[in-house]
Amino acid sequence: MKNAHELKQAALKPQDVVVVAKIAIAEARSALTFAGLGAELFMSASEVHAAVQRATTSTLLGREYGELTVNRTALTELLVHGIRYIFPAVFGPIARGIPTSIFTPPLAQFFDHGRESLPVIWPHSAGEIRGMALCPLYPSVPLASLRDPRLHQMLALVDALRAGAARERELAEAHLPKYLL
16 A cells, blocks of 8 residues: 555546557457557557556456456546547647548548538548648557558547537437447
8 A cells, every 4th residue: 555645646648548449449359468459559568558557547448357348338428528628639730631530430421521621630641631630649540540440430439529519529429339339
């Protein structure tokens, strides 16, 4: 047990949300390793381990029979009610990048993106679309999303929740369970 003056408040970091999202959409959680997750997310194994530790302390993750489990209720509550306050959207200048939020599936189909509509993008040299830059939760998000379309869609929903207007957030909330089941 720690002395009272040694206590330190645990706090989530943005990459923790990315790691938990990847675990949530993983089909074979028993095969997940810190090194494997790190490789898929372009993070080090130690970064992933620390993220899992913080997410476990925050009750977003747990373990059942040695396998990482996602507390879907807690994750949904965090994303729907807290993400925009904890990790607010930071917009930058017009740049080339990868579409996010309502400019990618599953939400793009619900919006008329006319020629006057400026897409929201994660800045990245591999992107082919010019739009308003939105700082991703973690620098490797664009690259990891190019490798995993389901992760891209999940994190686009997260961006709609943290950066979108009421209708965008409502639609993102409605689609979130499809990625957390």
